[in-house]
Amino acid sequence: MKIGILGSGAVAQALAAGFLQHGHPVMLGSGTPAKLADWAAQHPGAKTGSFADAAGFAELAVLAVKGTAALAVVRAAGAERLAGKPVIDATNPIADAAPVHGVLQFFTGINDSLLEQLQHEYPALKFVKAFNSVGNAFMVDPQFQGGAPTMFICGNDDAAKQAVRGIVEQFGWEAADMGRAEAARAIEPLCMLWCIPGLLRNEWAHAFKLVKPA
Numbered sequence: 001m002k003i004g005i006l007g008s009g010a011v012a013q014a015l016a017a018g019f020l021q022h023g024h025p026v027m028l029g030s031g032t033p034a035k036l037a038d039w040a041a042q043h044p045g046a047k048t049g050s051f052a053d054a055a056g057f058a059e060l061a062v063l064a065v066k067g068t069a070a071l072a073v074v075r076a077a078g079a080e081r082l083a084g085k086p087v088i089d090a091t092n093p094i095a096d097a098a099p100v101h102g103v104l105q106f107f108t109g110i111n112d113s114l115l116e117q118l119q120h121e122y123p124a125l126k127f128v129k130a131f132n133s134v135g136n137a138f139m140v141d142p143q144f145q146g147g148a149p150t151m152f153i154c155g156n157d158d159a160a161k162q163a164v165r166g167i168v169e170q171f172g173w174e175a176a177d178m179g180r181a182e183a184a185r186a187i188e189p190l191c192m193l194w195c196i197p198g199l200l201r202n203e204w205a206h207a208f209k210l211v212k213p214a
Contacts, residue, residue: 033053093106094191
């Protein structure tokens with residue numbers, strides 16, 4: 001499956017490398033594609049281009065940018081180029097403000113989420129929240145005691161969630177479908193929880209796992 005990634009930062013590059021490792025053709029999209037020359041040289045076979053190029057290339061797209069830029073990047077990519085395709089939303093609504101006692105500040109409220117804002121602005125797109133609740137070093141093939149960690153996903157389109165579940169499991173995670181877009185109100189704050197040990201104690205090597213009765 002051809003993967004178009006909207007973004008060029010650490011998360012975008014980590015996921016791009018993972019998709020390449022697992023045999024998917026990849027195009028990394030950026031507002032300034034020239035800055036990806038070094039990355040492309042280190043990843044033979046990968047393509048780079050604009051946000052619009054990556055959206056057009058994709059059979060499955062990934063939105064991996066700062067939360068404050070998410071709506072504008074989808075606009076730059078062109079919703080018409082993403083129509084009908086699963087779009088993994090790996091963003092978090094982190095505000096441009098300092099953490100408070102290790103807790104990130106969000107620009108969304110408790111009864112809102114960035115995924116819902118994206119879905120409201122672009123109702124024809126098939127957004128699925130995933131890969132927002134762990135650091136980029138562990139997004140692909142994580143190795144933890146206790147087995148595969150859990151990746152929580154949600155979205156309004158069942159077929160898109162099934163496609164994303166396949167990617168999540170290929171990348172070594174257990175997928176837990178939490179339902180429709182409103183569930184992102186709970187999934188996005190997992191980013192806050194994941195970051196607290198790091199921001200307070202410089203502990204960044206962990207992930208979440210949903211456990212069930214035997």
